[in-house]
Amino acid sequence: MDLTLKVWRQKNKEDKGGIETYPIKGISEHASFLEMLDVLNEQLISEGKEPVAFDHDCREGICGTCSLYINGEAHGPDRKVTTCQLHMRMFKDGETVYIEPWRSKSMPVIKDLIVDRTAFERIQQAGGFISVNTSGNTQDANALPIAKPMADKAMDAATCIGCGACVATCKNSSAMLFVAAKVSQYSYLPQGQIERKERVLNMVEQMDKEGFGNCTNTGACEVECPKGISLEFIARMNKEYLGASIVSE
């Protein structure tokens, strides 16, 4: 298939950047989107031009590294897939395809299609962990019974790969789906109870410091999330935050 690509090019963080147009021919419909970009980059290199910088790592939908806004949607037009799992059969021959980086004040573009997502890491560092002594006396996980529904919910929340599609797609650039998933995955489990209140207070505080927008419950994040993280977790985070705020000193 032949396509016209409209790709965001930006030299560095300070550069203004802009959309560049690249025609590309002979792409297999079985190719992944990132493989198509690989072909584009080979084409650009052969023409003596600088290849397009984009994030990628595992290319099997579990690392959360790839992050492209394709034709007006985070991770493209398919559902519950990351960009690396998106296939060219989702596009039509002759189609114009816009490829842009995530847009958020809190995730500035570093180069071309790569954004700085360290805001997520700082939110995690603020409370997305449990403190366990790992000096050799670690308890066997199976020694602590956990009800199956609770374990399932925790696992559902823990499937968040932190790709940032929720922020990218939210009209308010809100990170609440990500933070809610990270808060919830521990709050369902007994291991997460000790730091439960501090966790939600600290993670929300850090999220606000990073400058993300506020959630207005449009549900766009849930639709575009490659792991299908539910809005239910945002409600849970709101409840956790309200509870922690009332009892905190």
Add this chain to the structure above:
Amino acid sequence: MSKGFSKSSVGRKVLMALSGFFLISFLLLHFVINFLSVFDADLFNVASHFMGTNWIIQFIMQPVLLFGVLFHLIMGIYLELKNRAARPIKYAMNKPSENASWISRNMVITGVMVLLFLGLHFYDFWVPEIVDKFVDGIWDQPTKYFTHLVHKFEDPVRVGIYCLSFVFLGLHLLHGFQSAFQSAGFNHNKYTPLIKKLGNLFAIVISLGFIFIAVFHHFNSH
């Protein structure tokens, strides 16, 4: 309550939801009293007179209501501006309708339309009431309410503006009702679908009901 609650994103969401719940309950009361005017002018006058002269309603609930309206309005606009600032560079190609409804994405538009309507509504009904009671000192006019209501709906342009505003109110409620539960932290596999249906029903009944009242009095005043 922690000091940062009202300044945090989640705290503000919860406060928006609580003020929304309060306004929803007021709206239901307002609708029920207004609907009496369709059936019985005297009953409507009795209910309106009670609301207009009861000291608890006048001096406690009315200021609380005004605060609730102002809070919901100011916080809503403040959050909208803050949210817009969170994405200074827009997408060249964006398809928001692929993942969210127009109503949920444009609460500020429907909200501002309702606000503009409130200006006219206050001018029509609230200001004359305040002037009567607090400027002219006339508190006891138990039969004026129905006459005043019917008189206001004689003008077809005003009826048209009211009907259009009720459509915007309905659109605002379609998302706002269920969204308030979500913001307040309530999301349940069994009850959330029920809340969504109830919210849709509430939005439709309130907007169509108010439209019916306005149109009914317009045609019955001639």
